[in-house]
Amino acid sequence: MTLTFTELGNYLPAGAIEFVGNNQVKLNFSQISNNPLTLDSSLVEVVTRLLQGLAIYTERINEQRASLSPPLPPIDFASMALTGTPQQPKYQFIVEVAVDTATFASNLA
Numbered sequence: 001m002t003l004t005f006t007e008l009g010n011y012l013p014a015g016a017i018e019f020v021g022n023n024q025v026k027l028n029f030s031q032i033s034n035n036p037l038t039l040d041s042s043l044v045e046v047v048t049r050l051l052q053g054l055a056i057y058t059e060r061i062n063e064q065r066a067s068l069s070p071p072l073p074p075i076d077f078a079s080m081a082l083t084g085t086p087q088q089p090k091y092q093f094i095v096e097v098a099v100d101t102a103t104f105a106s107n108l109a
Contacts, residue, residue: 003057003061003077005017005019005025007057008053008054008057010057011052011053011054011056011057011060012031012032012049012050012053013031013032013034014031015028015031016028016031016032016053027050029043029046032046032049032050032053033045033046033049048091048093051078051080051091051093051095052080052091054077054078054095055078055079055080055093057078058075058077058078058079059079061075061077062074062075076096077095077096077097078093078094078095078096079093079094080092080093080094
């Protein structure tokens with residue numbers, strides 16, 4: 001199973017992901033935040049909404065995998081949790097990506 005931009009688009013606002021041709025995919029941060037943005041805008045809301053979309057996408061994939069017969073194990077990719085206190089709640093996001101240690105150094109180039 002491949003995680004795709006097309007499927008991720010189902011968990012973000014309409015128009016947030018667009019194939020613009022010439023092998024380019026555009027993430028429209030103004031659409032993701034539902035606000036007009038400039039280069040001086042805060043990126044916190046945009047990154048939070050993008051990570052929320054990734055976490056929900058991961059949850060839905062794992063629900064589908066669990067419903068198969070026999071069920072497949074869940075994938076570890078993106079997750080979110082509400083942490084902190086009732087007075088100061090925080091979102092915690094975890095993104096996990098498997099690394100092939102035999103090629104890791106060359107993947108940095």
